[in-house]
Amino acid sequence: MAEENDTIIKLESLTKRYGYGDAASFALKDFDLTVKRGEFIMIMGPSGCGKTTLLNIIGLLDTATSGTYLLNNEPVSRISARRQARLRSKKIGFIFQNFNLIPDLPIIENVSLPLVYSGYHKTRRLIRASEILDRFNLKEKEYYMPFQLSGGQQQRAAIARAIVSGPEIILADEPTGNLDSHSSALVMEELKRIHSEGNTIIMVTHNPNLTQYATRVINMLDGAIDTDIKTVKDSDLPVPVHQRAKKKTKKKTKRKRGKK
Amino acid sequence: MALLLKTHYELAKSSLKQNKTRSFLTCFGIAIGVASIILILSLMGSISTLISSQVSQIGSDLIVVRPSTNKNAVDSVVDELTSSTQYLKSNLTMKDAQLIEKLDNVSSVAPLAVSINSLKGDDLVPSATVVGTNPNFLKIQNLTLKSGTFLKENSKTNTAVIGAALANDLYGTDEPIGKSLTLLGERFIIVGVLSEIDDPINFNNLDLDESLFVSASTLNEIDNSLQIQQINIRATNTDGIQDTVNLIRETLVAAKSGDTNFSVLYGEEITHPAGTLFSIISGILAIVAGISLVVGGIGVMNIMLVSVAERTHEIGVRKAVGASFNNIFLQFLFEALILTVLGGILGMIFGYSIAFLISLITPFSPFISWEIVLITFLTSLTIGVVFGLYPALKAANKNPISSLKFWG
Numbered sequence: 001m002a003e004e005n006d007t008i009i010k011l012e013s014l015t016k017r018y019g020y021g022d023a024a025s026f027a028l029k030d031f032d033l034t035v036k037r038g039e040f041i042m043i044m045g046p047s048g049c050g051k052t053t054l055l056n057i058i059g060l061l062d063t064a065t066s067g068t069y070l071l072n073n074e075p076v077s078r079i080s081a082r083r084q085a086r087l088r089s090k091k092i093g094f095i096f097q098n099f100n101l102i103p104d105l106p107i108i109e110n111v112s113l114p115l116v117y118s119g120y121h122k123t124r125r126l127i128r129a130s131e132i133l134d135r136f137n138l139k140e141k142e143y144y145m146p147f148q149l150s151g152g153q154q155q156r157a158a159i160a161r162a163i164v165s166g167p168e169i170i171l172a173d174e175p176t177g178n179l180d181s182h183s184s185a186l187v188m189e190e191l192k193r194i195h196s197e198g199n200t201i202i203m204v205t206h207n208p209n210l211t212q213y214a215t216r217v218i219n220m221l222d223g224a225i226d227t228d229i230k231t232v233k234d235s236d237l238p239v240p241v242h243q244r245a246k247k248k249t250k251k252k253t254k255r256k257r258g259k260k
Numbered sequence: 261m262a263l264l265l266k267t268h269y270e271l272a273k274s275s276l277k278q279n280k281t282r283s284f285l286t287c288f289g290i291a292i293g294v295a296s297i298i299l300i301l302s303l304m305g306s307i308s309t310l311i312s313s314q315v316s317q318i319g320s321d322l323i324v325v326r327p328s329t330n331k332n333a334v335d336s337v338v339d340e341l342t343s344s345t346q347y348l349k350s351n352l353t354m355k356d357a358q359l360i361e362k363l364d365n366v367s368s369v370a371p372l373a374v375s376i377n378s379l380k381g382d383d384l385v386p387s388a389t390v391v392g393t394n395p396n397f398l399k400i401q402n403l404t405l406k407s408g409t410f411l412k413e414n415s416k417t418n419t420a421v422i423g424a425a426l427a428n429d430l431y432g433t434d435e436p437i438g439k440s441l442t443l444l445g446e447r448f449i450i451v452g453v454l455s456e457i458d459d460p461i462n463f464n465n466l467d468l469d470e471s472l473f474v475s476a477s478t479l480n481e482i483d484n485s486l487q488i489q490q491i492n493i494r495a496t497n498t499d500g501i502q503d504t505v506n507l508i509r510e511t512l513v514a515a516k517s518g519d520t521n522f523s524v525l526y527g528e529e530i531t532h533p534a535g536t537l538f539s540i541i542s543g544i545l546a547i548v549a550g551i552s553l554v555v556g557g558i559g560v561m562n563i564m565l566v567s568v569a570e571r572t573h574e575i576g577v578r579k580a581v582g583a584s585f586n587n588i589f590l591q592f593l594f595e596a597l598i599l600t601v602l603g604g605i606l607g608m609i610f611g612y613s614i615a616f617l618i619s620l621i622t623p624f625s626p627f628i629s630w631e632i633v634l635i636t637f638l639t640s641l642t643i644g645v646v647f648g649l650y651p652a653l654k655a656a657n658k659n660p661i662s663s664l665k666f667w668g
């Protein structure tokens with residue numbers, strides 16, 4: 001029972017095919033993956049092996065050709081488009097390599113965008129976005145337009161947007177791909193903090209140095225898993241903030257907190 | 261739900277603000293269409309008020325006999341517009357007027373023999389309206405004299421009564437009593453001046469202020485081509501007026517040995533020809549205005565399509581962070597609606613401003629009613645929905661992944 005609860009994402013022989021017949025090519029082929037709550041997974045692999053495709057399917061932006069995807073034990077194929085959209089705004093946060101901020105909106109409105117679609121009043125949206133930006137040291141840049149920020153700042157704003165509605169899953173597609181090492185480190189520190197709060201993170205990267213942040217490293221090849229290494233035991237994964245009160249007695253939680 | 265709509269409204273508003281000039285120009289296209297519709301409706305409204313106020317002015321006891329053809333309304337309107345000799349085919353005579361006068365329930369009768377002639381007073385007026393009638397005319401028309409007297413029965417000299425405006429044209433004064441003028445080679449003495457009525461649209465099709473009135477029998481003697489174009493009749497008793505109308509018709513048919521090319525009208529029928537003409541014209545104008553509104557709508561659609569294409573990436577981002585089909589659909593539909601409704605309001609202001617300017621130089625006062633406002637509002641809303649639907653669907657149907665790869 002507890003096991004079931006800890007599983008947030010379960011993919012079973014997931015396949016994504018482009019084209020038909022002789023022209024068919026597989027971005028994902030019989031892909032199996034079980035993700036536990038609180039994991040920080042890094043996905044690596046050569047260009048074109050299906051990493052982005054995988055993230056898009058997990059993030060409900062794309063659908064698999066065949067196979068099953070259980071999100072919180074619910075088959076995604078049975079979730080209506082409308083509810084999938086709501087899940088994207090509340091439960092899933094996307095971070096992209098090219099930031100994908102809307103150039104016409106000030107940073108604060110970009111950050112508050114997911115809240116627009118989860119039904120917040122404008123004032124509450126802006127207050128919440130402002131709080132998050134404060135946390136990312138971007139408070140004084142609230143009303144800047146995206147082009148007035150450096151790449152690193154833009155990516156931090158994009159991360160702020162991804163977590164503004166308190167999602168359970170963060171999907172990051174090469175978030176440091178466009179950044180220098182210093183900005184990369186800042187971004188990774190943010191992700192580390194988000195992870196330590198008990199969030200599940202799946203991140204695609206080409207930089208092997210970043211795997212130190214992960215609890216699990218997956219290497220992909222041609223649409224399937226090549227290697228899958230867990231560096232942290234399942235029992236040592238961080239517990240979501242809102243669940244901590246219940247599990248206070250558990251030793252591992254105290255230890256993790258004590259470390260910080 | 262209300263919050264959702266408000267949010268979409270805010271989103272739409274902010275994206276319109278990013279393109280102020282474009283939004284304004286698109287609005288303007290709608291505004292022109294709406295303004296022309298408002299203008300036409302306002303004119304129609306004020307003209308029908310004018311006409312119905314005339315019906316009540318002339319009273320329910322008035323009967324009018326006019327020559328008529330068997331042509332349909334449009335043909336006779338076209339005739340009226342194209343021929344200056346519209347009255348020449350009349351089959352009414354002085355004798356008809358005398359016959360009617362003897363009938364039951366008829367209190368007074370005035371024939372109208374209208375012709376255009378040149379008048380020579382102190383100045384020359386080359387084409388003035390000359391009305392041949394009898395002394396009853398004053399009473400039947402409820403006219404008052406500014407000074408002098410009206411035409412008298414069996415007057416020994418040639419007398420004439422003049423409209424105030426024509427008096428000014430002929431003599432440079434509106435007090436020309438005792439002065440003389442020459443009409444068709446005969447000398448006439450002005451014995452009276454009509455009070456100004458300022459009512460160029462009336463059931464006689466005459467601008468009385470610009471007319472000269474002489475005795476029909478006198479005119480008949482000097483102009484042998486003269487014809488009676490209309491006979492105005494006052495009934496004694498309103499109750500039996502339909503019977504009186506029938507009686508007049510039968511009497512005239514009998515007198516003309518079966519010739520039925522005339523009509524006997526009362527009440528609203530009297531103003532009908534003017535009404536038909538005017539509804540045909542306003543119908544045509546309304547079609548033109550409708551076309552310009554459709555053109556405005558196509559402008560909205562065009563701009564919305566450009567906007568959807570330009571903002572493909574934005575749509576992708578919005579979908580990635582949780583926008584549903586409906587969210588995107590409503591955002592773009594609201595943009596179109598804001599454009600058209602704003603255009604509608606702008607057009608209403610334009611239209612009424614022009615109607616007001618027109619009222620300064622014509623008798624048509626702006627006609628404002630909640631129906632017009634409602635029609636305008638609903639029309640702009642409909643235009644917004646009709647022409648905003650396709651772009652909004654197009655936006656909402658965009659695939660988020662390919663949209664995210666699109667940098668416009």
Ligand SMILES: Nc1ncnc2c1ncn2[C@@H]1O[C@H](COP(=O)(O)OP(=O)(O)OP(=O)(O)O)[C@@H](O)[C@H]1O
Binds near residue numbers: 026027050053054
């Ligand atoms: N819309 C599409 N139509 C056809 N093939 C596609 C489409 N999108 C992706 N593919 C193919 O799917 C495969 C996986 O693409 P994907 O974007 O997932 O690769 P990736 O692992 O993210 O690569 P990179 O590291 O370069 O980002 C590629 O071979 C690509 O050509």
Ligand SMILES: [Mg+2]
Binds near residue numbers: 052053
């Ligand atoms: Mg990729």
